[in-house]
Amino acid sequence: MARVRYGARTEAEITAARTAGSRLPDIWSTGVVAVWESDPDAVAAVLPPPLAPTGRPLVRATISRVELPGYPLGAGSVAVAAAHHGTEGWYPLVMPMTHERALTGGREVFGEPKKLGEVTVERDGPVVRAALARHGIAFVEVRGEVSGPLPVPEPVRKTDFYFKFLPAVDGSGFDGDPVLVHCLRQEKVRTLERITGEVVIRESAYDPVADLPVRTLVELTLGEKTTDQQGRVVERVSARDLLPYVHQRYDDPQQLLDGPPEGSA
Numbered sequence: 001m002a003r004v005r006y007g008a009r010t011e012a013e014i015t016a017a018r019t020a021g022s023r024l025p026d027i028w029s030t031g032v033v034a035v036w037e038s039d040p041d042a043v044a045a046v047l048p049p050p051l052a053p054t055g056r057p058l059v060r061a062t063i064s065r066v067e068l069p070g071y072p073l074g075a076g077s078v079a080v081a082a083a084h085h086g087t088e089g090w091y092p093l094v095m096p097m098t099h100e101r102a103l104t105g106g107r108e109v110f111g112e113p114k115k116l117g118e119v120t121v122e123r124d125g126p127v128v129r130a131a132l133a134r135h136g137i138a139f140v141e142v143r144g145e146v147s148g149p150l151p152v153p154e155p156v157r158k159t160d161f162y163f164k165f166l167p168a169v170d171g172s173g174f175d176g177d178p179v180l181v182h183c184l185r186q187e188k189v190r191t192l193e194r195i196t197g198e199v200v201i202r203e204s205a206y207d208p209v210a211d212l213p214v215r216t217l218v219e220l221t222l223g224e225k226t227t228d229q230q231g232r233v234v235e236r237v238s239a240r241d242l243l244p245y246v247h248q249r250y251d252d253p254q255q256l257l258d259g260p261p262e263g264s265a
Contacts, residue, residue: 031064032130035219063130074098074119089159111164144197
């Protein structure tokens, strides 16, 4: 009988796949990072327990083109500063990706809030434009000009916070207790430039970043970076506490945009 590819893999095949995945070369990305101070009450409102605000209500938008072997990937994130039992990091609210391949591992393994979207990073001489868009709305856009080089920082470890969970089969609550994940990233930078420009936030019912307005622009840069990441479960969290925030992971439950266009037969 010919091999049935949906059949069970051998232990040797599983080990080979795991070994190959652990030997990936550095994958570099070119991207824009914008950090701004926002409304402290708004930042606090989006943090599920046990996450808590830090001493500064920061929001960070990252918009990157990743040089994956074979085809480039657009990858983005909008996150707020957060703390958990003395560890400070970032809690991403939405992570647009341009390919399905980039969604599955992050969502299923780490609990990342990844969604298919459009990610644009363009440079024409000194002029830079970068944007995150979904459902036809560029809900974050950076526009400006490169105004000079910046010192390349030393490698640094950063922490992102994710909640990993499965919605219940019966539509009420979760299948199993949700967990809080600390994702530790080691970031290396090889080029960094300052951008003089602005961050534009647009209203979107599906990605309501507009609720986190730009009060003071703290950082606007263009750089080439590579990161690796390791995640660990740090605690189980209260389903009752997390349930009011589950809509952060999904679009409008009515899924209005999945229907046929208005006026169609």
